[in-house]
Amino acid sequence: MSAKGIRGNPELRRGLGSKTTDREKIMEDGPAGDWLALRSDQLLNWIDDAVYNASEATGMREVVDRVTRPIFNFAQRFSPHPLHFGIMCCAIEMGQASAPDHDIDRLGLVYRSSPRQCDVLIVNGPVCEKLRPKLKTLYEQMPEPKWVIAMGECAISGGPYWDSYSVVAGADTFMPVDVYIPGCPVRPEALMHGFLTLQKKIREKEPGMFLRRD
Amino acid sequence: MTLFGLCKTMAELTAEKFIVPVLEFQRNLFPPFSYPAGDLADWFASEGGIVTLAWIYAVNIAFAVGMTNLILVIHLERKIAARIQDRRGPMLSLRAFRELGEDLAGEAPTWRFKGNYSGIGIIQNMADGIKAITKELIIPNKADKFLFSMGPIIFISSSVFLLVLFPLSDRFAASAAPAGLMVIMAAFSIAPIGVLTSGWASNNKYSMIGGMRSAAQLMSYEIPLLLSMAGVFLLAGSYNPVDIVEQQREATWLFGLPMWNFIPQFIGFIVFMICILAEVERVPFDLPEAEAELVEGWTTEYSGIRYMLFLAAEYIRGFAGAAVATILFLGGWAGPWPVPPEIWFLLKVYLIIIFWIFIRWTVPRIRTDQILELGWKKLLPLSLINILIVIFMVEIYPYFDDIVNLPEVF
Numbered sequence: 270m271s272a273k274g275i276r277g278n279p280e281l282r283r284g285l286g287s288k289t290t291d292r293e294k295i296m297e298d299g300p301a302g303d304w305l306a307l308r309s310d311q312l313l314n315w316i317d318d319a320v321y322n323a324s325e326a327t328g329m330r331e332v333v334d335r336v337t338r339p340i341f342n343f344a345q346r347f348s349p350h351p352l353h354f355g356i357m358c359c360a361i362e363m364g365q366a367s368a369p370d371h372d373i374d375r376l377g378l379v380y381r382s383s384p385r386q387c388d389v390l391i392v393n394g395p396v397c398e399k400l401r402p403k404l405k406t407l408y409e410q411m412p413e414p415k416w417v418i419a420m421g422e423c424a425i426s427g428g429p430y431w432d433s434y435s436v437v438a439g440a441d442t443f444m445p446v447d448v449y450i451p452g453c454p455v456r457p458e459a460l461m462h463g464f465l466t467l468q469k470k471i472r473e474k475e476p477g478m479f480l481r482r483d
Numbered sequence: 484m485t486l487f488g489l490c491k492t493m494a495e496l497t498a499e500k501f502i503v504p505v506l507e508f509q510r511n512l513f514p515p516f517s518y519p520a521g522d523l524a525d526w527f528a529s530e531g532g533i534v535t536l537a538w539i540y541a542v543n544i545a546f547a548v549g550m551t552n553l554i555l556v557i558h559l560e561r562k563i564a565a566r567i568q569d570r571r572g573p574m575l576s577l578r579a580f581r582e583l584g585e586d587l588a589g590e591a592p593t594w595r596f597k598g599n600y601s602g603i604g605i606i607q608n609m610a611d612g613i614k615a616i617t618k619e620l621i622i623p624n625k626a627d628k629f630l631f632s633m634g635p636i637i638f639i640s641s642s643v644f645l646l647v648l649f650p651l652s653d654r655f656a657a658s659a660a661p662a663g664l665m666v667i668m669a670a671f672s673i674a675p676i677g678v679l680t681s682g683w684a685s686n687n688k689y690s691m692i693g694g695m696r697s698a699a700q701l702m703s704y705e706i707p708l709l710l711s712m713a714g715v716f717l718l719a720g721s722y723n724p725v726d727i728v729e730q731q732r733e734a735t736w737l738f739g740l741p742m743w744n745f746i747p748q749f750i751g752f753i754v755f756m757i758c759i760l761a762e763v764e765r766v767p768f769d770l771p772e773a774e775a776e777l778v779e780g781w782t783t784e785y786s787g788i789r790y791m792l793f794l795a796a797e798y799i800r801g802f803a804g805a806a807v808a809t810i811l812f813l814g815g816w817a818g819p820w821p822v823p824p825e826i827w828f829l830l831k832v833y834l835i836i837i838f839w840i841f842i843r844w845t846v847p848r849i850r851t852d853q854i855l856e857l858g859w860k861k862l863l864p865l866s867l868i869n870i871l872i873v874i875f876m877v878e879i880y881p882y883f884d885d886i887v888n889l890p891e892v893f
Contacts, residue, residue: 339586344613347575347599347606372570374561375600377607383779385621385786388614412619412786465596472582472592 345388345414346471349464352387352407353380356394359421359454363393366457373457376464384410389467392440393455395423395430401437408444416447416471418463421455428453485654487541494536498527502536538657542647545657549646549799552829554608556798559833560840562604567844575610576602615791623784627684634681635789641673642796645803652816652824653725662722667807668709671762674800675701678771682781693781696851697771700761703858704768708758710866711751714873715744715811728815743814747876751869752812754862761854763804764797766843770851805835 324330355363366373367380381387384407396404408417419440422428430436440446447470450463506524510517526532558573565572579599585592622628648667650656660666675697682694716722719730734742745752761768772780782793809815809831816824849857 336587339583341613341617342586343579343583344610345617347579347610348614369569372565372572374565374570374572375574375604377573377575377604377610381779382774383783385784386779386782386790388618410621412621414617414619468596469594472586 342472346468348377349389349416349467350379350381350387351389351391351418352384352411353382354391354393354407356392356396356400357423359393359424362454362457363391363420363460366460371457371461373461373464376461378464384408385412387411388415389464390415390417391420392417392424392446393420395428396437396440397435398437399435401443404440405443416467417444418448418450418467419446420450420460420463422451422453425449425451486544486656487537487659490540490544491533491537493540494533498533498536502527541657545647545651545655546643548651549802552802553795553798554605556802556836557608557795558605559836560798561607563837563840564844567841573604573607574600574602575604575607576600577606578602579606612791612795615788618787620787620789621784623686625686626784627686630680630684631784634677634684635785635792636677637680638674638677639792639796641670641677642799642803644670646799649803649806649810650724651828653728655825656725659725660723663724664712664716664727664807664810665722667803668712671800671803672701672705674796678781681785682771685781685784687784689777689779690781690783693771693773693777693783696773697764697781699851700764700768700770700854703855704758704761704862707754707858707862707866708762710863711754711758711869712811713866714748714751714869717870717873717877718744718748724810724815727810728817731814732817741814741817743812743817745812748812748869748873750865750872754866754869755812756808757862758858759804759808760839760842761858763800765801765839767846767849768854769848770854773848775848801836801839802832805832805839808835 321330324333355361365371367378384390388411390408390411392404408415417440419425423430423436424440427433427436427438431438437443448463448467450459452459455463503524506520506527509520510524527536562572576599578595578601581595582592582599622631645667647657648660648663648670650658650663658666678697679694682690682692682697685691715727718734719727721727731743732741736742736746764771769780772782774780777783782790785793806828809828813831813835815831816828818824818827818830822830
């Protein structure tokens with residue numbers, strides 16, 4: 270499954286195991302005129318729909334998007350907060366990238382320990398079968414918009430363990446990967462270049478819209 | 484000209500030129516709309532309405548000044564931390580705005596990575612903040628949804644409230660409460676309730692431990708903190724920050740040098756600095772969010788703007804704590820003439836904050852089982868000794884009248 274497929278598909282973007290959202294339930298209920306009373310979340314959804322429809326109909330959404338998209342995109346690409354998560358020897362290089370010689374804090378990176386507060390997941394090592402569900406969970410715990418960097422040969426294709434019985438052949442077999450950084454292990458300069466490439470990709474691909482709609 | 488006087492002039496101008504004419508127009512427009520508009524016009528023309536409007540202006544100006552300082556404090560923290568580790572810290576430059584300009588104008592994108600990262604990084608805060616707005620707000624499925632939303636509100640509002648409570652000088656003050664410092668300490672102690680609430684509501688064991696640690700920390704440090712402040716209140720005879728700074732400005736000792744409170748009450752100063760460090764949850768007392776032990780402490784489950792506002796509120800608390808320390812012990816805005824008092828005040832506050840940043844990268848974190856012992860067995864007796872010294876000093880200072888001069892307050 271390609272990365273673009275997962276990004277564009279709302280069913281898969283919502284992640285595994287999620288129920289239908291309240292908005293979808295309300296959509297099934299019927300038109301707005303039939304309701305006599307609204308719960309607070311229904312009211313919020315109704316306002317959400319009304320604002321969306323009105324802005325779409327008047328063309329206001331295009332105008333707002335045109336202004337807010339570059340600003341939000343600017344903020345997103347200049348402030349990537351990666352998850353502080355290390356698997357194998359590439360994690361040592363990830364630490365080295367933060368050290369004085371290759372100061373990756375210059376690019377605005379702050380390593381956060383909680384996946385709730387991260388934008389970028391760096392897969393830095395071979396993903397074995399036992400780790401795969403945990404890594405998938407970490408990816409799903411991160412808030413949208415989020416990106417994944419596959420760092421090193423093991424995360425790209427399995428590397429030296431490509432035909433092992435216990436190692437997954439690449440991180441992109443189970444999650445969308447945005448940037449691949451080759452190397453065994455990856456040099457800190459290459460990791461920095463990977464983040465600059467991610468910036469480039471965010472600027473070109475990520476909509477960064479004000480009014481999001483799946 | 485005080486801040487309130489300036490705001491009152493502005494309020495009179497806006498009420499006279501803008502608000503009252505608009506409301507009068509609405510009163511005369513059409514009967515159904517005239518009922519609240521007419522009363523409002525009368526109210527804004529009266530003294531009470533103008534004073535209320537002036538207070539709104541004053542509070543907003545103090546809030547804006549505090550928020551500007553917040554940006555500077557976060558920037559200082561990151562840059563000094565980087566310099567201590569022989570790094571350079573965030574370097575995002577103003578030139579990065581050229582990319583934003585290209586995108587807004589719809590031009591073809593160009594890539595200037597070298598130019599983007601050759602500044603001092605003051606834009607980095609802006610990028611972080613705007614990014615936090617665009618992030619998804621996650622509420623965990625099994626969390627207590629009401630309390631999960633209430634925790635940030637309690638913590639952040641009580642922290643932002645602090646910004647308008649301390650004066651920058653006797654003329655630049657949004658709040659002139661006679662019990663000013665008591666109100667500040669009361670606002671300081673609301674926040675642990677928010678921490679405990681959000682830690683419990685997250686339904687996460689690390690958040691829970693972080694919240695409980697915050698409560699334990701409150702129990703062990705609030706009492707020595709207030710007792711170490713009692714000496715200053717005894718000397719000044721008032722809770723009002725303006726009175727306290729006036730007392731320090733007038734008190735002199737050897738060679739007519741000013742005797743700021745940290746000279747006679749050095750023990751109280753040390754105790755207060757340790758306790759306020761624990762109060763604002765900075766290293767070495769950041770037990771509630773110990774990154775090495777608990778994932779991110781009580782903020783683990785918070786994402787997006789909530790997390791970023793938590794971070795900002797902690798720095799606001801740090802700034803307010805340094806301001807309280809300056810008012811109580813470092814002479815507030817007292818200083819030689821050519822520099823304005825507000826600048827003196829901010830210089831002293833930033834000195835304390837830079838000292839805290841140095842401490843952050845120097846000392847290890849205190850252990851959980853040591854924190855009650857330190858608070859109750861060491862800091863509490865020391866603060867009581869400080870009060871005894873102050874009482875003794877007030878009693879005997881007439882015998883050393885040629886050296887020490889204290890203003891008479893009682």
